[in-house]
Amino acid sequence: MVRNLTIIILFFVLQTQSFGQSVDELVQTAYKFQVAKNHEDAKKFINQALETDGGDKNELVWHVRGFVYKDLFVEYRADEVANDYRSEAVLSFLNSVKFDDTKRLISQNEKALSYLAVSFFNDASDLIKEHSSEKIDLAEGYYYNYRDILVQMNPDTSLVEKDVEYFLAMSTAHRKIYESDREKYDAHWELSNEYMNKVLDLDPKSFEAWFSKGVSYYNRGAFILERLPNGRSIQDIFDIQSESMRSIETALPFMMRAYEIDSTKIDVIKALKVIHFNLNKEEESQHFQDLIDEHGGEENKKY
Amino acid sequence: MKKFTLFLSVIVPLLIQDPELPEMNEKDTGALIKASYLYNFGKYIDWPEEEKKGNFIISVMGGDNLYQELVKNYNSKQIGLQQIEIRKLSKTLKISDCHIIYVGAENRDILPEIAEKFKNTPTLIVSDGEVTLVEGSAIAFIWNNSNWLFDLNTSNAQSLYIGKTLKGLARKVE
Numbered sequence: 001m002v003r004n005l006t007i008i009i010l011f012f013v014l015q016t017q018s019f020g021q022s023v024d025e026l027v028q029t030a031y032k033f034q035v036a037k038n039h040e041d042a043k044k045f046i047n048q049a050l051e052t053d054g055g056d057k058n059e060l061v062w063h064v065r066g067f068v069y070k071d072l073f074v075e076y077r078a079d080e081v082a083n084d085y086r087s088e089a090v091l092s093f094l095n096s097v098k099f100d101d102t103k104r105l106i107s108q109n110e111k112a113l114s115y116l117a118v119s120f121f122n123d124a125s126d127l128i129k130e131h132s133s134e135k136i137d138l139a140e141g142y143y144y145n146y147r148d149i150l151v152q153m154n155p156d157t158s159l160v161e162k163d164v165e166y167f168l169a170m171s172t173a174h175r176k177i178y179e180s181d182r183e184k185y186d187a188h189w190e191l192s193n194e195y196m197n198k199v200l201d202l203d204p205k206s207f208e209a210w211f212s213k214g215v216s217y218y219n220r221g222a223f224i225l226e227r228l229p230n231g232r233s234i235q236d237i238f239d240i241q242s243e244s245m246r247s248i249e250t251a252l253p254f255m256m257r258a259y260e261i262d263s264t265k266i267d268v269i270k271a272l273k274v275i276h277f278n279l280n281k282e283e284e285s286q287h288f289q290d291l292i293d294e295h296g297g298e299e300n301k302k303y
Numbered sequence: 304m305k306k307f308t309l310f311l312s313v314i315v316p317l318l319i320q321d322p323e324l325p326e327m328n329e330k331d332t333g334a335l336i337k338a339s340y341l342y343n344f345g346k347y348i349d350w351p352e353e354e355k356k357g358n359f360i361i362s363v364m365g366g367d368n369l370y371q372e373l374v375k376n377y378n379s380k381q382i383g384l385q386q387i388e389i390r391k392l393s394k395t396l397k398i399s400d401c402h403i404i405y406v407g408a409e410n411r412d413i414l415p416e417i418a419e420k421f422k423n424t425p426t427l428i429v430s431d432g433e434v435t436l437v438e439g440s441a442i443a444f445i446w447n448n449s450n451w452l453f454d455l456n457t458s459n460a461q462s463l464y465i466g467k468t469l470k471g472l473a474r475k476v477e
Contacts (some may be wrong), residue, residue, distance in 0.1 A: 175325060208324065215325040222330045228339040229376040234472045237343065238450070241336050245449045248332070271327050278332045280446045 021048075023055045027064055034068055039075060042068045059100035066092035066112055073119075090116050090145075094152055113149055120146035128169045131176045133185055139170065164203050171195035171212065182223055189220060207261045211268055214255030218275055221247030248278055266295050334368035336451045337444055338376060341369075341403055344427060344442065345382040349464035350402060354425050359385035360400070364392040364417075365407025396420060406430045406440065414438045418459065425462040436477060445474055 021029070026049035033042035046065045049055045069089035076082045093113045096105055124142035127135050143166050150157050174192035178185045193216055199209040224244040231237055252275050259268045273288035341361055359382040363370040373389045380387050382402075392398060394410050396417065404421070406414050408431050418428055418439020430440040433454055441460035445452050455473040457465055470476050 172323075172325075212325050215327055219325070219328045222328045222332060225330070225332055225335045228335055229342075229380075231339060231343075234340070234343050234347065234469070237336065237339050238452075238472075241332075241450055244332065249449055267324060274327055274329050278330070279449060280333065 021052075023049050023052045023058055023061060026052060026055075027058075027060055030064055030068065034064065034071070037071075039068055039072045043072065057099050059096045059098075059105055062092045062096035062099065063105050063109060066090075066096060066109070070112060070116065073116075086116060086119065087145075090149060094149075097153075110153060113153055117146045117149040117153075120149070124166070125169075128173045131173050131180070133177045133188065136170075136173055136177065139173075160202050164199055164206065167195045167198045167202070168206075168208060168212075171199070171209075175212075175216065189216070192216060205261055207258050207265070207268075210254050210258035210261060211265075211271070214251045214258060214271060214275070217247050217251035217254065218271070218278075221245065221251065222278075245279075248275060251275055252279065266292070269295070331368035331372075333451060334366065334372045335376075337366075337369050337405075338372035340444070340451070340453060341373065341405060341429065342377045342380065342382075342387070344429070344469070345387070345403060347466065347469040348427060348460075349466065351425050351462070354402060355383060355385065357385065358388035359383075359402050360388045360390060362390045362392050362398065362401040362404045363407075364394060364398075364404065365410045366405060369405065369407070400424070401426055403427045403429060406435075408432070411435065411438070414440060423462055427460055427463060442473075447474060 026045050030042045030045035030049060033039070033045060042064075046061065046068050049058075049061045050065060055061045066089050069085045069092060073082050073085035073089055076085060090113065093109045093116070097109045097113075100106060100109065120142045124139040124146065127139035127142065130136075147159055147162070150159060171192045174188040174195065178188040178192060182189075193213060196209045196213050196216070199206050203209070221244040224240060224247065227240050228237065231240060255268060255271050255275055258265075259272060262268065269288050269291045273285050273292065276282075276285035276288060345359055345361070361373060361377075363373065370389065370391050377387055378389055390399075390401065392404075394413065396413065398404065398417065398420065402425070404417065404426055406417060406428065411430065411432075414428075414430055414435060415438050421428060427442065428440045429442045429444070430438075431444045433443055433445060435443045436454060436456040436459070439459055441456055441463075443454045443456075445454050452474040453472075454475040454477070455465065455470060456477045457470075458477070
């Protein structure tokens with residue numbers, strides 16, 4: 001009872017004292033609440049510090065504010081408001097870095113920013129792995145938040161490797177959404193290829209990207225033919241196969257490029273056999289069958 | 304100045320990438336297309352009245368994938384009022400009556416004998432390649448500009464009525 005009363009009195013005193021307090025005093029108060037894990041009151045005092053004269057150019061105010069909002073983000077992780085808290089935390093730490101002329105807080109600020117950046121990255125990763133057409137666009141926002149933080153921390157950071165990883169993952173996610181219902185999610189096929197093109201812009205020798213593009217176009221061509229049994233006329237056959245074969249023909253140079261990059265992978269050899277077979281190029285198809293045999297592979301199916 | 308010590312828990316970045324490569328949806332697209340043609344030939348060609356009873360029989364000699372596509376996609380369909388029946392044949396000249404017989408490339412050597420057997424009967428013989436039209440087939444599948452089309456030799460289908468529409472859709476009519 002006495003302990004509770006003390007807390008209430010302390011709270012009242014601190015509340016009353018906030019009027020007319022200096023920036024330093026407000027930061028101290030916010031800090032005490034922060035340490036006591038009372039994030040809501042810590043937020044109130046640190047924002048008062050920010051609005052007090054000079055507070056918005058004070059690296060310590062921004063630094064403590066960053067931690068307050070970071071902890072609010074963690075506390076409300078499952079709620080919608082968590083993102084706003086995280087954004088405020090990022091803004092605060094970046095401002096702390098900006099105003100920290102002596103670099104006294106640089107190490108902690110950078111660690112905190114890295115923590116928040118990784119949390120964005122992980123959120124993007126989780127969303128990508130869900131393969132949900134409703135949520136996949138959110139992943140883009142999270143990934144670019146991650147990216148922006150790293151670039152702001154160090155403009156010379158090379159993010160090529162991470163970008164490639166991200167674009168490949170997004171392409172895969174869009175492909176899987178498309179494959180889950182090709183009619184309904186047709187637009188995701190194009191999106192999947194757009195991400196693959198982004199990979200190739202950064203890494204023109206990406207085996208995964210060339211191979212995936214080849215499979216993507218071949219599979220689309222094969223899928224289009226599934227409409228044939230519902231065709232009403234021979235003219236429908238002409239139209240359907242024409243669209244299908246264009247797609248399969250498009251797949252061939254992509255798969256050949258993958259083969260040029262890595263001719264040891266059995267997947268690409270099998271793929272080239274299938275594509276050539278379906279373009280009625282029997283000799284070429286047989287050539288890749290021979291290579292499969294050299295690899296000790298079974299794969300003697302007639303396609 | 305009081306020292307501020309605020310702690311961060313450790314957070315490890317997840318692996319974002321799905322490591323698997325996409326899988327090919329392996330198909331014999333030629334078989335799919337030819338199966339669709341065979342079904343449609345049945346609809347476009349007019350068989351004599353006495354052949355419009357019982358099942359509509361499509362026999363396949365060779366071309367395993369084509370046979371499977373026919374069974375999978377057309378076995379439950381009808382031509383007019385006739386239920387489609389797909390039959391798989393081994394390489395033989397002992398062939399029961401049928402409406403359409405497809406002779407795959409691997410059996411081309413017996414195509415002239417098959418043609419002779421069905422001469423003057425209402426059976427449509429279909430095969431692959433222009434040369435088979437002189438060996439007895441009435442319709443030959445042709446690979447042309449990356450598409451499967453068909454040529455017609457009406458003299459090899461004299462017991463059937465092949466209308467202008469089908470002739471108009473053929474790449475070539477002899």
